[in-house]
Amino acid sequence: MNEFIQFRNQVYDTERNDIYPLQFLDAYIHKSETMNSDERRWKGQIRTIKQLEQEKKLGEKEIDELLSFLGEHPSIDRLIVDAVLKLFNDETKGIVENKTKELLVKQQYDSQQLYHVLDICIECGLDVLSDDDIFFMLQKYKRDAEIMSVLLDYMGRFNRQGFKEHLYELLTFDYPDSIKIQAINAMRNLYSMEAVDQSFVKKNVINENNNVFFEGFMDFLHNGFKFENPGTSILQSMFYGDFEDSGKGNNGGLAVLLKGLGEEIAKDNSVSYVFTLTITQDLTKPFISFYGAKHVLIRLPIYLDQAVRDKFIKRELFIKRQIAHFLKLANLKPDVFHIRFLDNASKAVAHLCKELNRKLVFTLTPDPHRNMFDGAGQLKELDFNELIEKLNKIKIGDELIDISDGIVGIGNAEVKTELAVYFPQFKNEHVNGKINMIGEGIQIEQLMNAEDLAIPSNRLMEWVETNNDFFEKPVILNVGRLSVLKGQVELLKAWSNSRLSETHNLLLIGGDLERPNQEEEAVIDFFKDHVHRHPEFKGRFLHQGAMSNADIRMLEKTIIQQDFDDPHIYICSSVKEEFGIAILEAMSIGFLTLGPLKGGVKSYMRNGENGFLIDTSNWETIAKDAEKYLYDSKIDKDEVKKIQAAGQKTIDEHFSIKKISAEFVSMYLSVKGEEDHEI
Template sequence: MNQFVKLRKNFFKNNSAYDFTPVLIKNVMSVENKLQTIEERFLIRFNNINEINKGNELDENKLEELLSYLGEDPYTDRFTIDTILKEYSTYPKEKIESLIGKELENTDNNKDKIYHLLDLNLEVNSDILSLDSIVEMIEKYKDDFDTITLLFESLKQFNLKVSKEYLYNQIKLDYPTTIKIQILALLDHFYSINNLDLTLIRDKIRVKGSFVFVNDYIEFLKGKHQREKNGVVILQSMFYGDFEDSGKGNNGGLAILLKILGDEVSFDERIDRVITITISDVSEKPFMVNYQDNHLFVRLPAYLDRTVSDPFLKRELFTKRYIKNYLEKLNTQPGLFHIRYLDNASVAVAKLSKELNKKLVLTLAPDPHRNMIDEEDVLKNFSFNELQILANKIAIGDNLILKSDKVLGIGGKKVNKELHLYFPQFTHYNIKDKVKMIAEGIKTDEDMFKDKEDVEVCNLSELIGIHPSFCDKPIILNVGRLAKIKGQVNLFKAWSNSKLNETYNLLIIGGDLENPNKDEQEIIDLFNQGIKDRPELKDKFYHKGALHNDKIKLVEKSIKKQTFDFPHIYLASSIKEEFGIAILEAMSRGFLIIAPIKGGVKSYISNRGNGFLIDTSSSKTIARATEKILYNSDISTEEFREIQKAGKDTIEKEFSIDKIAKTFTDTYLSVIGGEENEV
């Protein structure tokens, strides 16, 4: 039996969701080695915090103990703060203020502890710091940008008015642009945007590539996008990506989905507005954009340290308050919040929804759950740091299930079965009634190409600068962000080292070619080296950077205009794929789909029915499975075409966005109304 599933089932018979982290770590870390000192210390701390968390009230000794743990480990820090906040309202505020003040006085060199004490101070709304002490700390911690943001936030929250000249001087310093914008918001709070020297502000905030953003943010402070509420407002969070950068960095198919879904939901007359938010570095893009009259996309310029692997872990409460302050300035309060990741950014939104007494919807996938075991159903051997990240996601999932008013599983019966397998609390906590399976969708040909000129011939040379001879063979296409988990290197190796390159040309689209991140550059270098080693493949392989979704659809239609005995293939090479918007779009164009057997794609693709599912774990498995499908099976050209047509029919019947959007809208309104009507 799957060892991870067995652990989960045994645990949820008698325990609370918080306890699973030490259970998982003990079981995984004991597979190959004994727990090391740092791991034992983590588990001792975690268990101590957990025992306090289980208690009914927080006494002074317990509070002192919890405060003493801060600054030791980012994961126990998060759990410690949550435990304090769970019970602090039953404890005399002056006592909490006194203990926080005492810890601040006695802590000097541990910047993480200082940060969490300030964070806690903001959450309990304790004005123990004077204006002079905050100004002194700003000078002391001016190089610690995380802490600096909390100090500026403290000035605003506790209404400690500093001089205009002081803030002008701060905005001139070498802070990240996101922090300078935070100072601008503070200037507006104390002095009003209309009474500021905007010429000075623009000169000192604006850096190369930020002119549009800064000007748009100033317009926001003047009231742009504010309006009277006339109905239901839905907020959907994204956090990883941008509507205009799909395929670059960590921007995947979710941005495409949320854009088209937000647009379609906003068309419904019962919905006043859909707001999609992401956390963004300042760039040459507007702060806010109306993609439809009632769909607002917001790039929140909140400072995050992008050098750490899990930037939202430490910044969870800051993110919550930042979003709350933005909504207050916009003069908008959503009736429902929809989150889609098991991470601390989603926890921030969840906490805000409960703080505002609003409804919360969670899209849930068994990730990383389904990847915790190997091929023999035995727990994998992770490093301690890897395991902390995974355990945090799993604990977040358990917590968000309880907080959510509706849990949406993306897919059909197969995924539903997986959810119940990996989340046994559905049964043990008797919450299965709030779980609903729902599809996600795309714009189909009929939706997308209304009033647009159709593609007549394969014109990849005109569309994306590829030599015309590339269209002389069937094409294997892969679209998406460049990342190891997306498997493009495995696909390239599978193609270049097999019979596939004799029959097919390979086109990979994705990645930021102008400013690649570390992973993107590594993959690009591997492509270049591969072609350098095999120069005869040079004109058979093209890698193009990320393209706008509309351009990708035109590329797909263009490819399909040239037909051969072998079908054009969309090969999704991801190690796993939770759903696959790019797969759906290629499927709707009529490509033969070959996709990962791991993940959620199996909810809509059946082998030899409307596509194929293969093992994508390595280049060898990809090559072997694809060759078997194309060359070593009894599938005729006519049957391939029937499979491709079945794929198109699947999209038209089950995944057209207008139908999907209505299902989402009806679900949202039923949750807000307190009744769930199956649709």
């Protein structure tokens, strides 16, 4: 029996899912022999927090205890703040106000405590800072971007004027552009846009890298936006990357999906606009971009500490408030909010949606649930920080299931059955009635007609010509962001240690070569070292940085037109893939496609009929399964062509972006209450 699944069912059978993280910690720690004294203390703090929530008790002693916990662990900080807000009411308001004042007057807090105390004050409407307090913080924490950010938020929330010279001073510091944007916005809110010295801003903030963004943002502050179309408006959040940066950093296939899906949904006459919201740190692109007449990408400049492992957990409430502020300034009132991740940014959007009394749609995936146990079904030995991080996401998923108006599962009925294994809430008829199983899709029509394809970029043409010799052999292709979970390192090992390297060259596309993050850099370094140690593969293995989706699809079309005895192959090496946009695109072009057993690919890939499912746990399993299907099964060229054709047919018939978007529109309108709409 799977220990994790068994425990999930036991907890939900007691109808006490609010204490799930604590109960799991109890069970996990009982069998763990690796916890140190700090971790046991943190576990005790979690117990205290959860008991207070259950008892609905928040007196002076309890507030003192909670505030004393702040600053020790980011996940526990989140639980503390959430608990205070959950228990805050008219009866406890005076206690919370007095205790936060006491802490602030002593000035013995560290920056982590201060951040969360200010967060609580903003959320609870408690203006507890004197002018001297604000002046002191502006001076002492002037180099702390997060404190400056939440302090600016506080000053705006309570209309604390009298610090204009300090706001101008902030613009001269070496802060990220997103902090300077916030300072300009604060001046606009506290005084007026006319009171902002434009020449000072131009001198100290605007440069050749960010001038396009600032031009659009300043125009927005002056004039606002006017989005006036009849129909239902949709807001979908995408907090990982940008439409223009697919394949870089943590920006994967979701950007490709949401760009195409947003464009297609917006074509429906019942839809007024689709707004895709992302968070940007690097202000090199426009503040707002249109993709089609009614699909709008908005890049909100919200500061996040990129050095932090989970950059959303601390900034959850700030993200919620900044999105709310933007929607108010833009006079946007989306009818339906759609979120797609188990993280604190998505939780922020969900709570904002409910505060605005709008409808919430939530795409649910069993991640990180699948990674809580090993192959034998036993609980994995995780270090405390990783365990707490995963439990936070599981807790968010459970909360979002409860408050959402509609739930999307990615795939078919088979995937829904798998979801039900990880989410025992599905046994509840109310929850089960919310669920809609919808696949992902691609722009098939664009692929099928050469005249509709984008003209190859000069960059692509030059790159293909430079590497012309590489394409004189069948190609194994893999496209995606560079990540351990995406398995490119394991694929390179599998290729170079198997018969795959005898018959095919290997092409990996993805990653930011100019400014790689830490994980990308590690993968790129492995590629270079591997070729250095195996010079026989030089010229036969190519790694190309992220390309635009149009260039990738044109490259795939170019590759597939070259006929060899062996087929061109697309291998998705991800440890698991929820669905796989890149897989759909490769199948639709005609690649013989190999996808991972784990995840949602099996919902549309039938082994040996339209592709092959392989174990992608490590390079040995990739090599073993690939050899088994490609060589040992002795399938001939005609059989391969039948499989390739079947793959194309599967995508043509079931995964057109038009078909998928129609299903989404129908669901959105149903959730909003327009059940009679017909597509």
